[in-house]
Amino acid sequence: AITAGDVDLTHKSRATIMGETLLGLVGNGWAMVAADASAAFSVIKLKDTEDKIFELDSHRVMAAAGEPGDRAQFCEYVRKNLALYAYQNQGLRLSTHGCAHYIRGQLAEAIRKDPQQVNLLLVGYDAPSEVLTAAEQPDEESGPSLYFMDYLGNVAPYAVHGAGLRLLLHPLHHGPLVREEHGSRSGQADHAAVHQGSAIEAGVEQHQLLCQDCDCR
Amino acid sequence: SHSHRKSVHIIMSRRYDSRTTMFSPEGRLFQVEYAMAAISEAGLCVGILAGDGIVLAGEKKVVSELLDNTGTAEKMYQIDDHIACAVAGITADANILINQTRLVAQRYRYTYQAPMLVEQLIQQICDTKQGYTQYGGLRPFGVSLLYAGWDRHYGFQLMSSDPSGNYAGWKAHSIGAHNQGANSILKQDWHEGMSLEECKKLAVKVMSKTIDSAGLTSEKLEFATVTKPGAKVEFTLMSAAEVDKLLSECELIGEDDD
Numbered sequence: 001a002i003t004a005g006d007v008d009l010t011h012k013s014r015a016t017i018m019g020e021t022l023l024g025l026v027g028n029g030w031a032m033v034a035a036d037a038s039a040a041f042s043v044i045k046l047k048d049t050e051d052k053i054f055e056l057d058s059h060r061v062m063a064a065a066g067e068p069g070d071r072a073q074f075c076e077y078v079r080k081n082l083a084l085y086a087y088q089n090q091g092l093r094l095s096t097h098g099c100a101h102y103i104r105g106q107l108a109e110a111i112r113k114d115p116q117q118v119n120l121l122l123v124g125y126d127a128p129s130e131v132l133t134a135a136e137q138p139d140e141e142s143g144p145s146l147y148f149m150d151y152l153g154n155v156a157p158y159a160v161h162g163a164g165l166r167l168l169l170h171p172l173h174h175g176p177l178v179r180e181e182h183g184s185r186s187g188q189a190d191h192a193a194v195h196q197g198s199a200i201e202a203g204v205e206q207h208q209l210l211c212q213d214c215d216c217r
Numbered sequence: 218s219h220s221h222r223k224s225v226h227i228i229m230s231r232r233y234d235s236r237t238t239m240f241s242p243e244g245r246l247f248q249v250e251y252a253m254a255a256i257s258e259a260g261l262c263v264g265i266l267a268g269d270g271i272v273l274a275g276e277k278k279v280v281s282e283l284l285d286n287t288g289t290a291e292k293m294y295q296i297d298d299h300i301a302c303a304v305a306g307i308t309a310d311a312n313i314l315i316n317q318t319r320l321v322a323q324r325y326r327y328t329y330q331a332p333m334l335v336e337q338l339i340q341q342i343c344d345t346k347q348g349y350t351q352y353g354g355l356r357p358f359g360v361s362l363l364y365a366g367w368d369r370h371y372g373f374q375l376m377s378s379d380p381s382g383n384y385a386g387w388k389a390h391s392i393g394a395h396n397q398g399a400n401s402i403l404k405q406d407w408h409e410g411m412s413l414e415e416c417k418k419l420a421v422k423v424m425s426k427t428i429d430s431a432g433l434t435s436e437k438l439e440f441a442t443v444t445k446p447g448a449k450v451e452f453t454l455m456s457a458a459e460v461d462k463l464l465s466e467c468e469l470i471g472e473d474d475d
Contacts, residue, residue, distance in 0.1 A: 089337060092370060098329035105328050131372040136448060141331065141369065 020065040022052070024121040024146045031123035031144035035063040057082050060096055060124035066151065067117035074116050078103055096124030097140050100147035100155055108153030120149040238351055248357055249350050252380035255306060255359040261393040262292060262303040263423050264363040265407065265416040266375045270444035271365035272413065273303040274420040276393070276428050277437055290454055293441040297322040299332050299450040300366035301443055305393035306380075307359040314358055318342045335366035335374045339384050347382030357381070361392040365443040367450045373443070391423065399427045413442060421467040435460035 023034045035052040038045055054062045054075040062078070064071040081102070085094050094102065100122050110116050128142040137143075148156045241247060260276035275292030291308070295301045296318045304311040321341050325333040349357045357380040364376045377392060378384040389407040391399035402423050411419070417440065425433055435457035442453050455463070 089334065092334070094329065095331065098331050101330040102328055129369040131369050 020052070022063045022065050022119070022121045024063070024123055024148070026123070026144050026146045029144060031125060031146050033061055033063045033121050033123045033146075035065070039068060054079065056099070056122075056124075057086070057093055059093065059126065060099055060122065062123075063121045065119045070116045070118050074118050078106075095126045095141040096122065096145045096147070097126075099124065100149065104149055104153050104155040107149060107151060111152055115151065117151055119151060122147040122149065238354060246350055246381070249381045252306075252357045252359045253361075256361050256380070256392065257394060257396070259305040259307075259393045260292065261391060261395055261399060261424065261427060262305045262363050263389075263391040263399060263403070263420050264303060264365060264375045264377070264387065265389045265403070265411075265420055266373060266387070267411050267413040267416040270413040270416075270442055271373050271375050272416045272420050273301065273363060273365050273441045273443070274424055275303050275305075275439040276424065277439060280436055290439055290441075292439045293454055295452045296338070296364075296366075297326075297332060298452075299368060299443075300335055300338060300364060301441060301452040302365065303363040303441070305361045305363075310358045311360045311362070314342060314346070314360055314362070317345060332368065334368045334370060335364065335376065336371070336386070338366075339364055339376050339378060343378050343382045343384045345382075346378065346380060350381060363390065363392055365441075367443060367445055373445075389419075391427075395427045399423050402426060413444065417442075417463055418467050421464060425467075433464055435464070438464070
């Protein structure tokens, strides 16, 4: 059995429509996203080295699932618009919160005009504000954060897409669990194991992990 | 008619006056300059940055006992939760600009679910102002604004913009009639680390020494502050009673100093 603390994570899962899995987690000072690496066409596996994780900027990473063309194009579009924002604002980057809502707005408009078949997990780390007092932080625009966005324009600050939906998932479970038990960077290695273990159970074969923390590695 | 102008280029400039979007041979945009001249007739506005907030003060020009304006201010306007401004110039022009700034601020909030940065907002409205100096054949806005705002990246900020579309950040600044005199007093008396109360008193001093008026009362002056006492930024337009109280506190002190 695969466990994380007291929670039993052993689940069988069925493939969803896309058969893809994205997972995201936020911990104490870090945020992580994982994605499977398969590209399939119905029952034919085309490749198992597909990179579904996009670096949006130095502090934000997005994992995308769905139609390959839309995935690549939409992520690139977001990446370039984030860069434009920074150039227009003397190098000041948009926060993860702002980024998530910007993306949500784009998807919500697109759904009725030019639908993009992408489901996204966005993670980021924002440095605390030098202006706000310690008592006012962390606020929604500082520290690590994670957002779930789907092709309809939904956005929520928790996350799993696809087959992984059957795996972790109770925000009640993975919230406090993550923060208390895996509060240090060494805990990330445990997490990776959890991910790989649970994903293998689901029939997903490969993973890529990108970690964002205070050092922004 | 331009008979009152004492410009040396009186003959030359007449040819370039009527087209707002044309340069003169010396490289001047006359309509922009004329707009600034209109503003130098308008009521003085002073803005002062304190460590814990910003003070805005304005000289009212429309003073009459018959005015029925309770609640609306002549000089001070709130743009968003965290940004306010003081206006010098043609009020009707100011109303249009302020409406646009409010739209810009809310559109940003809608897209990013977060308040716009102060400088971002001013940049956008200045881009609009600049447009009126370059294309469309419309005259520029006859308004200068003093913006007071707070954001989580740069804290309290005081900025000004003029009809050309240029803007700048200030520690203390004034616009409108006699602003040069007012600016020199600010230059002498402003120093780092002033509290909001000290800045209010400095604003009163600047107003009293600059405006030609027999006695200053809340009838002639508007005061507003932008502060952050807790989690939220607050824009406070001082009531007439509060303004009178502030003035009387200063007059008492003023008599000792002078």
